[in-house]
Amino acid sequence: MKPYKIIIFLFAIALLGSCSKNDGFTDSIFIDTEEFNPDSPTYSFDLWLHENYLKPYNLAFKYRMEDVGSDMFYNLVPASIEKSKQLAQLTKFLWFDVYAEMVDEEFLKKYGPRIIHLIGSPAYSPNTGTILLGTAEGGIKITLFNCNNLDHRNVNMMNEYFFKTMHHEFAHILHQNKMYPKEYEQISAGDYSPLGWQYLSVAEAARLGFVSQYSACEGQEDFVEKIANYLLTSDTDWNNTLDMAGEEGREKIFRKLEICSNWMKEKWGIDLDIMRAEINRRQLLINDDFFDPNI
Amino acid sequence: MNHRITAILFFTSALIVSSCTREQESLFEQPAAIRLNHAIENIDSTLVNAPNGWIMQYFATNESPGYSLLVNFSSTGEVLVAAKNNLVRNRYTEARSVYRVIGDYGPVLTFDTFNNLLHLFSTPENPAGQGLGGDYEFIINTYSDSLIQMNGKKRGTLIDLERIPEDKSWADIIAQLESMTAYVAGSDRLYLVSGNNTRIIEGSSSFVYEISMQGSDEPIIMPYIVTRDGIKLHKPIKTARNTEVQHFVLSPERDKLVASSDPQTYITGSDIVPFITNNQTPYEFDLENSSSHFTNPAFELIDEMHSRYSGRRDIDFLAITYRPDFGHSFTFSTKPTLTVANFRLYLLAHNNRNTISIDREINGYDQNGELFYTNVNSIEKFWKELPGVYELRSTLSKNSIIFIDIENETRYFKLNKR
Numbered sequence: 177m178k179p180y181k182i183i184i185f186l187f188a189i190a191l192l193g194s195c196s197k198n199d200g201f202t203d204s205i206f207i208d209t210e211e212f213n214p215d216s217p218t219y220s221f222d223l224w225l226h227e228n229y230l231k232p233y234n235l236a237f238k239y240r241m242e243d244v245g246s247d248m249f250y251n252l253v254p255a256s257i258e259k260s261k262q263l264a265q266l267t268k269f270l271w272f273d274v275y276a277e278m279v280d281e282e283f284l285k286k287y288g289p290r291i292i293h294l295i296g297s298p299a300y301s302p303n304t305g306t307i308l309l310g311t312a313e314g315g316i317k318i319t320l321f322n323c324n325n326l327d328h329r330n331v332n333m334m335n336e337y338f339f340k341t342m343h344h345e346f347a348h349i350l351h352q353n354k355m356y357p358k359e360y361e362q363i364s365a366g367d368y369s370p371l372g373w374q375y376l377s378v379a380e381a382a383r384l385g386f387v388s389q390y391s392a393c394e395g396q397e398d399f400v401e402k403i404a405n406y407l408l409t410s411d412t413d414w415n416n417t418l419d420m421a422g423e424e425g426r427e428k429i430f431r432k433l434e435i436c437s438n439w440m441k442e443k444w445g446i447d448l449d450i451m452r453a454e455i456n457r458r459q460l461l462i463n464d465d466f467f468d469p470n471i
Numbered sequence: 472m473n474h475r476i477t478a479i480l481f482f483t484s485a486l487i488v489s490s491c492t493r494e495q496e497s498l499f500e501q502p503a504a505i506r507l508n509h510a511i512e513n514i515d516s517t518l519v520n521a522p523n524g525w526i527m528q529y530f531a532t533n534e535s536p537g538y539s540l541l542v543n544f545s546s547t548g549e550v551l552v553a554a555k556n557n558l559v560r561n562r563y564t565e566a567r568s569v570y571r572v573i574g575d576y577g578p579v580l581t582f583d584t585f586n587n588l589l590h591l592f593s594t595p596e597n598p599a600g601q602g603l604g605g606d607y608e609f610i611i612n613t614y615s616d617s618l619i620q621m622n623g624k625k626r627g628t629l630i631d632l633e634r635i636p637e638d639k640s641w642a643d644i645i646a647q648l649e650s651m652t653a654y655v656a657g658s659d660r661l662y663l664v665s666g667n668n669t670r671i672i673e674g675s676s677s678f679v680y681e682i683s684m685q686g687s688d689e690p691i692i693m694p695y696i697v698t699r700d701g702i703k704l705h706k707p708i709k710t711a712r713n714t715e716v717q718h719f720v721l722s723p724e725r726d727k728l729v730a731s732s733d734p735q736t737y738i739t740g741s742d743i744v745p746f747i748t749n750n751q752t753p754y755e756f757d758l759e760n761s762s763s764h765f766t767n768p769a770f771e772l773i774d775e776m777h778s779r780y781s782g783r784r785d786i787d788f789l790a791i792t793y794r795p796d797f798g799h800s801f802t803f804s805t806k807p808t809l810t811v812a813n814f815r816l817y818l819l820a821h822n823n824r825n826t827i828s829i830d831r832e833i834n835g836y837d838q839n840g841e842l843f844y845t846n847v848n849s850i851e852k853f854w855k856e857l858p859g860v861y862e863l864r865s866t867l868s869k870n871s872i873i874f875i876d877i878e879n880e881t882r883y884f885k886l887n888k889r
């Protein structure tokens with residue numbers, strides 16, 4: 177992985193709508209053709225996913241590789257059952273439970289994805305030398321790559337590869353439902369570069385008022401990156417970014433962050449700082465004993 | 472949209488599949504989806520109804536070596552894979568995961584959670600994005616109770632599942648494959664003989680043959696896999712006799728692989744005598760497979776070295792070696808203090824085919840040899856036992872060579888390539 181300098185998200189955002197207006201989704205959308213077989217080696221896990229994702233959130237958590245629908249361009253392998261179990265528990269604890277606690281369970285049932293699909297390997301893009309961390313299709317399906325390299329002892333890695341992707345994507349869904357103020361994009365107008373962003377260094381991006389390289393791609397990406405990075409970056413790393421940004425960049429970051437905070441508060445009733453603290457608190461609880469051995 | 476494509480493509484593969492199902496005729500009258508479901512059920516039960524599982528003859532690509540994976544499918548959806556190969560440092564390794572047979576482009580066997588053995592071939596690392604380039608989803612072309620023939624879904628590589636007999640344990644199978652590998656895979660050049668025609672084969676030890684006409688510079692790249700009775704080429708090839716050959720069975724003398732579809736086509740090695748007289752790779756004495764004429768003085772030598780040097784210079788191995796500046800010698804190496812001593816031998820071709828004479832030069836030792844020789848009496852005992860006239864027997868690989876005294880067949884020693 178080391179030679180890959182640039183790590184990016186690539187989101188295939190379909191037109192907004194389908195997921196915001198689909199309150200009518202019911203469990204019947206996912207008819208379980210495979211009834212749970214108590215002899216199956218994944219019986220307890222399948223049951224747990226049913227109870228913790230499908231029932232409360234109408235979400236199919238797919239850990240078995242579905243190559244049928246995935247891109248033949250990439251060479252991928254499935255996720256291991258062991259890492260899938262860990263990631264399923266972490267995702268619930270660090271994402272779904274956070275929203276359930278800060279808003280309510282209905283929130284993610286209404287706005288959250290319908291499918292999470294795990295892939296074991298990274299998706300290397302030979303042409304650009306980048307790695308795909310995740311894809312999201314219209315907010316309906318989120319695909320997470322590199323699951324076999326999940327290391328629950330390495331919070332930064334988990335955030336970089338998995339949780340930033342989730343929060344990034346989810347922020348897209350939220351702004352597709354309730355648009356953020358137009359003035360946000362004016363702060364960095366002229367600095368967005370849909371093709372050139374990957375040639376920026378982290379420091380150069382920071383000086384322009386971006387908290388990640390990908391933020392410089394376009395306004396929407398800047399907006400969701402701001403939220404995802406603020407929620408999931410440690411104090412040390414966040415302060416590093418601010419240091420790199422210099423006075424001018426820092427000023428832009430603060431102005432944009434303030435718009436994000438106000439928007440989250442006014443439109444969704446979520447206090448970004450409280451949520452950040454809550455995620456941080458939960459991340460400190462992840463250790464070897466965190467995982468349920470009976471799943 | 473996908474469904475329509477699937478249905479059309481499936482129709483062609485259904486023709487192949489249904490030809491080997493028991494309900495051939497009725498299947499044709501059924502709509503594609505029902506036929507597909509039928510095939511899936513049949514394949515699933517065929518997989519599960521092999522209590523001892525299958526040997527998966529795995530080729531990652533058309534130019535990659537063949538690997539044997541032992542695979543057992545359970546009706547619970549679990550699959551157990553076992554292997555012992557260089558990808559797992561030649562340690563017997565097992566890995567469990569799940570599998571299913573799905574309908575895609577026809578019936579497809581997919582290993583859809585990560586398996587530490589099977590997915591080694593498709594993990595996109597080293598080089599990044601690529602890996603070994605193998606498949607883990609297989610389109611099933613034909614199936615029967617004894618053989619399932621598949622194509623990798625992405626690469627199209629041919630991969631077979633051969634049913635493992637119920638009276639053979641997995642340990643038996645692996646042992647068989649290992650000893651067959653030792654017989655047939657070696658670094659020496661081989662020859663593909665077909666009637667009057669001879670082609671050169673390189674690459675035996677890497678399990679990828681490069682077969683060339685003498686004088687031609689464009690070899691055919693043809694991987695092979697070791698089987699329980701010989702080898703199987705990844706694909707059939709056409710011989711100079713215009714026959715097609717793919718399976719080769721090891722001869723009883725273990726020095727030839729004979730094509731099962733054409734006994735006049737076979738793979739053989741170079742003559743053993745010029746090989747051994749020109750060889751520069753050390754060959755170690757195999758004291759478990761040599762007669763007491765040689766093992767008694769060898770063990771005496773080992774004991775004496777141990778007591779004479781109080782365990783500081785124990786014999787690590789005894790060998791016949793060659794050095795350009797010294798010629799052939801009987802050599803030993805010591806541990807933990809590393810020293811090497813050489814005692815000169817002459818290896819000469821004898822009049823009879825496959826026969827060699829060994830002679831020695833009295834006092835023909837190097838500097839270390841002289842020091843040890845004056846201090847350890849049993850060196851002379853072992854050294855003087857070696858001269859004689861021997862008939863050589865070797866396997867195709869020349870990984871081991873047996874020297875049999877032509878005057879006394881109970882007097883013999885075996886050398887293994889180091």
Ligand SMILES: [Zn+2]
Nearest residue numbers: 187348397400
């Ligand atoms: Zn995005």
